[in-house]
Amino acid sequence: MATQPPAPIIIIRRRKKAGAPHHGGSWKVAYADFVTAMMAFFMVMWLAATMPQEKLGGIADYFKNPSAVKGQTSTLVPGKMGPGGAGDTPVKMFTQIRNPPGAGAAPIPGLGNGKTAEDDAVRKALAKADREKLEALKKALEKAIASSQALAPFKDQLLIDITPEGLRIQIIDAQNRLMFDVGSPELKSYTRAI
Numbered sequence: 001m002a003t004q005p006p007a008p009i010i011i012i013r014r015r016k017k018a019g020a021p022h023h024g025g026s027w028k029v030a031y032a033d034f035v036t037a038m039m040a041f042f043m044v045m046w047l048a049a050t051m052p053q054e055k056l057g058g059i060a061d062y063f064k065n066p067s068a069v070k071g072q073t074s075t076l077v078p079g080k081m082g083p084g085g086a087g088d089t090p091v092k093m094f095t096q097i098r099n100p101p102g103a104g105a106a107p108i109p110g111l112g113n114g115k116t117a118e119d120d121a122v123r124k125a126l127a128k129a130d131r132e133k134l135e136a137l138k139k140a141l142e143k144a145i146a147s148s149q150a151l152a153p154f155k156d157q158l159l160i161d162i163t164p165e166g167l168r169i170q171i172i173d174a175q176n177r178l179m180f181d182v183g184s185p186e187l188k189s190y191t192r193a194i
Contacts, residue, residue, distance in 0.1 A: 134162045141169070150193055 048056065138160050145151045145158055157177065159170040171191070173179055179191040 131162070134167050137167055138162060154190070 051059075141160055145155050151158070154171075157172050157174050159168075159172060161168050161170075171179065177190070179188060180186065181188065
């Protein structure tokens with residue numbers, strides 16, 4: 001038997017395909033920022049064109065004082081900038097006046113923080129006076145309803161009572177005397193008289 005030569009060794013070389021080169025997508029971010037800024041700008045311009053003049057003045061006043069603290073402004077000193085001139089740091093103008101430490105009376109614990117008996121007495125007296133006025137008004141209305149020929153037939157449909165909010169007057173339906181026709185928003189003639 002003849003020996004056959006050994007089978008040839010086959011080597012398969014596979015090349016890795018590299019991904020597509022980076023095409024520089026950073027311009028898209030910059031463009032998106034630009035478009036957003038333009039949209040905001042045109043919205044502000046549109047709002048300014050449609051807003052009444054009084055509100056525009058209020059908005060302008062809001063932007064006149066760039067300081068975060070109300071009552072203070074931070075402005076640059078006018079004049080030459082740099083060496084030999086004014087610095088570029090803001091100067092605080094109209095700062096709040098503060099008392100030096102230890103000045104003035106020290107607070108006394110327990111005083112001035114709560115309700116006083118006088119406040120409660122005044123509040124109760126005012127509430128009592130209001131209640132008396134409401135009761136007098138209620139009696140006057142009930143008397144006027146009873147003495148009126150036009151309203152006397154409806155006195156059972158008129159309820160007057162005193163609530164914490166004030167005097168409440170209710171017009172209610174009677175058993176056989178409705179204020180509205182069923183499904184209609186129109187008042188009946190006798191309800192209109194009330």
